[in-house]
Amino acid sequence: MRNNTLIPRNLVMTLNECFYCGMKDPNFIQIQRLFGLKACDYHKASAIRDCNAYMHSMKMVKFEDAINNSKIAQFINYLQNKSDGFSILRSNGILEEGWILKPHVWYNPCLIGCVEDEWHILCHNKVKQLEKSVKISSFVDQVPIELINDTIATLNEGIYKNDYMLYNLYSNKDLSEEVPECEGIFTIPGTNIRIFNY
Numbered sequence: 001m002r003n004n005t006l007i008p009r010n011l012v013m014t015l016n017e018c019f020y021c022g023m024k025d026p027n028f029i030q031i032q033r034l035f036g037l038k039a040c041d042y043h044k045a046s047a048i049r050d051c052n053a054y055m056h057s058m059k060m061v062k063f064e065d066a067i068n069n070s071k072i073a074q075f076i077n078y079l080q081n082k083s084d085g086f087s088i089l090r091s092n093g094i095l096e097e098g099w100i101l102k103p104h105v106w107y108n109p110c111l112i113g114c115v116e117d118e119w120h121i122l123c124h125n126k127v128k129q130l131e132k133s134v135k136i137s138s139f140v141d142q143v144p145i146e147l148i149n150d151t152i153a154t155l156n157e158g159i160y161k162n163d164y165m166l167y168n169l170y171s172n173k174d175l176s177e178e179v180p181e182c183e184g185i186f187t188i189p190g191t192n193i194r195i196f197n198y
């Protein structure tokens, strides 16, 4: 095993092998499209743990994980069960109808994020082809307050908290969490950008 833990990264132009042990034909564990870790069946659990720890520290929640959490699922289901969608307050001050939660798509799996201490959920307007990140607290007029409070409390607590604690427990601080590189390609330090180095 090369490392106990790894930090998720841009998967573009990385070796097609498990980042933990080098086994060929790995699974892709992705937080967003082509961002995550590659892992063999044996290390798949480690890759999920490390991706979850990353999402905990970045305050992001994937749709599939949100819907599998009983508290957050109640809030999501309540919004999704509104047959005509719901209203959101646009930045011009107008309350606009016809919005739904952004449908889950494989290339854009993150649904919930936290900006300036406010949890936001991704919404979509099919007619206008618009997407907007909406404060969960702003649904107070359309969703029972208990569902909103439970959801925000659950998000603040962190649904990936256990994996974050495990990541810190197993983290090899003396190693730099390096992943084997393809020849001639590297990630620009401090960024997520991968380039050829001629």
Ligand SMILES: [Zn+2]
Pocket (backbone or CB within 6 Å): 018, 019, 020, 021, 022, 023, 039, 040, 041, 042, 043
């Ligand atoms: Zn492996």
